[in-house]
Amino acid sequence: MIVLEFKLKGKAEQYRVIDEMIRTAQFVRNKTLRHWIDNQGIKLVDLYKQCAVMAKEFEWAGKLNSTARQASAERAIFAIQRFLANCQAKKPGKKGFPQFKKHTRSVEYKQSGWAISADKRCLTLKDGFAAGKFKLIGSRDLHFSAPNGIKRIRIVRRADGYYAQFCINVERKEELVPTGKAIGIDVGLNHFYTDSDGETVANPRYLRKSEKALKRLHSRVSRKKKGSKSRKKALNKLGRKHLKVSRQRKDFAIKTALCAVKSNDFVAYENLQVRNMVKNHKLAKSISDAAWSQFAVWLEYFGKVYGKTVSAVAPEYTSQECSNCGNMVRKTLSTRTHICDCGTVLDRDHNAARNILVKGLKQEKINLNTVGHTEIHARGQTDLYSLVVASTSKSTG
Structure with a gap:
């Protein structure tokens, strides 16, 4: 599946109709959740039946296409299923009880209630709301998709306009170009990441750079009268x-992940629990601004697309363990240099990245002959053979 996004160009009154559609979708989702809460023990499959009941009970809800009502109900059902799964697995802490939504920004259709023009440049919403015809603005091409290839359409409202997202049943595959290289990646705040070859990628800090402008805009909002046009x-x-x-951060994560995957046959990275890390209020803003989770998601995605091996390894002790001899060298977060009694002196993140690479190779049981273990690449790239020999000596010594 791939998702293509286009901006919708229409009239102001058409946009107001879309707002009504989104509010209706939110109502259906919340009403479905309320029915589940009031009827404990009901089968989740029976919640779909409430879509037809709501259409008869509320005339304006019946204007929304039946598949759009089903898609809205599915949002509540998925939240309920996740909650029940967490309870069954006895997940520690909060189980994620489904919440009512107040600020929904999208409505989703399945394979009815809409139509695309013959030239694939216009979208028409044809349900009871009759939003009408919109021009699709974008650089992507829909002509390659089969007539029934578009499985879902989502209409999204953002600050700069309205967008249509097309979910297309196409498997994306790119040509595999072997490089004979492998790297381990240690993400951080000083540098966005440091790899096992000692190369670093700078942290762009988009939010930090925009804080002054954001504070100014926040103060302008606070000075305006509530409910006014201004x-x-x-x-x-x-x-x-x-x-x-947000777009700058996402674009950076995509491009950086793509470069890492295309340049290497094997990529190992830390499987960080970012949700737990942001509980540290002193680092939460910087961690969120770094977008480590987005970067990991795109690493996995491009690994599948380009046929490369991407391995997520546990981050425990990767910074404390010496990548040369395996001894534990305790250090605080403020200690940025790894100094071991065996004579190894490395940047803290470089040492961690080397350990991550070794862990990843072991975890995936990679045959070094397929990665080029005798090659010492330019710019000081690490000899994979020496890394794994050192790792083996740790476990046997």
Whole structure:
């Protein structure tokens, strides 16, 4: 499956109709959740039947296409299933009880309620709301998709306009170009990441760089009267700025992950629990700004697309363990240099990246002959053979 996104160009009154559709989808989702709460023990499959009941009970809810109502109910059902799974698995802490939504920004259709023009440049929403015809603005091409290849369409409202996302049943595969290289990646805040060859990628810190402008826009919003048009305009400008920062962060994560996967046959990275790490209020903003989770998701995605091996390893002791002899060298977060009694002196993150690579190779049981273990690449790249020999000596010594 791939998702292609286009901006919708229409009239102001059409956008207002989309807002009504989104509010209706939110109502269906919340009403489904309420029915489950009030009827404990009901089968989740029976919640789909409430879509037809709501359409008869509320005339304006019946305007929404039946598949769109089902898709909205599915959002509540998935949240309930996740909660029940966490309870059954006895997950520690909060189990994630489903919550009612207040600020939904999208409505989703399946394979009815919409139509695409013959030239694939216009989208028409044909349900009871009759939002009409929208022009699709974007650089992607829909012509390659089969007539029934588009499985779902999602209409999304953002600060800078309305967008249509097409979920297309196409398997993306790129040509595999072997490089004979392997790296381990240690993410951080000083540098976005340091690899096992000692190379670093700078941390762009998009949110930090935009904080001054964001604070100014926040103060403008606070000075406006609640409910006024000027406040809505100020809120829109603030939303656009946040959206720009979010897009910059996502674009950086995608491009960096793509470069790492295309340049190597094997990539090992830390499987960090970012959700737990952001509980540290002193580092939460910097960790969120680094977008480690997005980077990991795109590493996995491009690994599948390009046929490369991407391994997520446990981060325990990767910074404390010496990558040369295996001894434990305790250090605090403020200690940035790894100094071992065996004579190894490395940057803390470089040492961790070497350990991550060895862990990843062991975890995936990679045959070194397929990675080029006798090759010492340019710019000081690590000899994989010496790394694994050192790792083996740790476990046997």
